[in-house]
Amino acid sequence: MSLAETGFLTIEEIKKLGKYPSEERFKKGPVAVIECIQEIPCNPCESACRFGAIELGEPITNLPTLNEDKCTGCGLCVAKCPGLAIFIIDKAYSDTMATVSFPHEYLPLPEKDAEVEAVDRSGQVVCTGKVIKVLNPESFDRTPVVTIAVPQDKAEEVRGIKRL
Amino acid sequence: MIKKEVVVIGGGPSGLAAAIEAAQRGAEVLVVDSNLKAGGQLFKQIHKFFGSSAHRSGTRGIDIGTELLEEAEKYGVEIWLNSVAIGLFQEKKIAVERGLDVEDKKLEIIEAEKIVIASGASENAVRFKGWTLPGVMGAGAAQTMINVNRVLPGERILMIGSGNVGLIVSYQLMQAGADVVALVEAAPKIGGYGVHASKITRAGVPIYTKHTVIEARGDKRVEEAVICELDEKWQPVAGTEKTLKVDTIAIAAGLKPLVELAVMHGCECIFDPLLGGWVPLHDKNMESTYPGIYVVGDIAGIEEANTALEEGKLAGIAIAEALDYISSEEAKKLKDETWERLKGLRMGPFGEKRMLAKEQLLAAAEAAKGSAEEHQIAASAGA
Ligand SMILES: Cc1cc2nc3c(=O)[nH]c(=O)nc-3n(C[C@H](O)[C@H](O)[C@H](O)COP(=O)(O)OP(=O)(O)OC[C@H]3O[C@@H](n4cnc5c(N)ncnc54)[C@H](O)[C@@H]3O)c2cc1C
Ligand code: SF4
Ligand code: SF4
Secondary structure, three states: OOHHHHOOOOHHHHHHOOOOOOHHHHHOOOEEEEOOOOOOOEOHHHHHOOOOOEEOOOOOOOOOEEOOOOOOOOOHHHHHOOOOOEEEEEOOOOOOEEEEEEEOOOOOOOOOOOEEEEEOOOOOEEEEEEEEEEEOOHHHOOOOEEEEEEEHHHOOOOOEEOOO | OEEEEEEEEOOOHHHHHHHHHHHHOOOOEEEEOOOOOOOHHHHHOOOEOOEOHHHOOOOEHHHHHHHHHHHHHHOOOEEEOOEEEEEEEOOOEEEEEEOOOOOOOEEEEEEEEEEEEOOOEEEOOOOOEOOOOOOEEEHHHHHHHHHOOOOOOOOEEEEEOOOHHHHHHHHHHHHOOOEEEEEEEOOOOOOOOHHHHHHHHHOOOOEEEOEEEEEEEOOOOOOEEEEEEEOOOOOEOOOOOEEEEOOEEEEOOOEEEOOHHHHHOOOOEEEEHHHOEEEEOOOOOOEOOOOOEEEOHHHHOOOOHHHHHHHHHHHHHHHHHHOOOOOHHHHHHHHHHHHHHHHHHOOHHHHHHHHHHHHHHHHHHHHHHHHHHHHHHHHHHHO
């Protein structure tokens, strides 16, 4: 089953493109994971990154490519992507925990330090997470970005939380 | 009778873009729109748009709408709201009914030098047992309810259709506080963008491809929906029925261009399912087969707000050129740039078919023009 049949990506489908950050890069700290695999006419992620870490070029239907060495994991691209398809993963958060940051355009927003149900790409609850921060500055244009901590082995799976 | 240089019918993104382009170069432009507020679909679209970052992508539809209205005002575009164009007669006369149903209505006849028809599209229906029960509605209607009128149509929704409209409206219904119980799609594949689908699957909405709704049940309104699987020949597979507790069934089964006015004035149309059905032929200036009448946006083939904006610009530039507000060199440069952007928007697996369909439409328009000219030559030779 693929994205076009189920509506969600599998980690295999994403990795097959060869654009997923390497394990060495993950060890160094937060990095963007771009889960955009169809050639759609869209490119705001490219100009959102002031470090030039996302390359897309012309035509605008090209797929975005992350330059993992240039990416600082700052998270600016997350709120800019109209597909809500960019996540920041920090596998070096602690010895046992990783963090996942994702766009969350639902009210109410979770509170810092709250326990939340973390879901995978298909919406299944996979574990509990702890809210580390909720960013919602004006520049995000009403797309809040939530960061939660989850067990390290869930970092590839968790992509959101259950609506509150 | 009122005389106007340019009249635009419909104040959605395409109509406003045409009006702004023409007015900015000196033309006197009137936009008539049937709604309480101009902007067309844009004020329902609270999500961030795709497209090129050079052209406002990543900006929410509502904000693009506000920007367009500001520009229109800046360039002196006159806008009549609550005004429905109810007829289009030769020679370029428009009958407009002004005023709400609860007020005194007034009929105005306007004679225009140039007319842009930018009336958009209407939603397709799907018929099934119980489809007339209250609670069965178009997805676009549900979107108007939540995002314009701020009324939740129901708490538990079944969405029919996985094009971008079905996916986006499902997402927005959840943002508004409803639960989307499921989305069904008759085809084996999801029609819209994967990233839109993933937003709703992540929120727990199951998407059933090769499925359809066969019945809506309920006493005075929808209380249950029956869905089932379809085989290769799109026939229901017996024994696969599932009953879902829902109070609303929203239908996103595509849009159809609102071509009536164009047809009324004798603009030639062709039928192309890829463009949504009957569409008026038009050339690269967006001019229909009737000189001085232009068609832009969803009426010229169902696409997106981005392409609607660019098509509107093309017509606005062509009109400014035809009315001698700009030189043909300047017009050519502006039109070439616009066509470049349109090409970019129509690339990739989702745009390719539309690009091809549009190319065929342009070719058919050229052929129609050629035969009309031959006809004229033959007629004058005969006389
Ligand atoms: C749910 C949904 C999501 C979408 N998401 C996107 C997206 O993410 N990106 C994107 O690019 N596009 C998107 N689109 C598509 C986009 O909204 C349309 O393609 C675009 O609005 C078409 O513009 P238009 O100007 O042709 O028509 P419209 O926006 O429909 O405007 C037509 C206007 O004409 C008026 N009108 C009609 N008939 C008459 C008459 N007889 N007299 C007077 N006025 C009349 C109407 O009231 C309306 O205001 C979406 C559409 C929907 C429904
Ligand atoms: S996280 Fe920051 S540095 Fe990395 S791609 Fe996104 S915007 Fe660029
Ligand atoms: S902005 Fe998002 S959806 Fe658009 S190309 Fe970039 S990653 Fe894909």
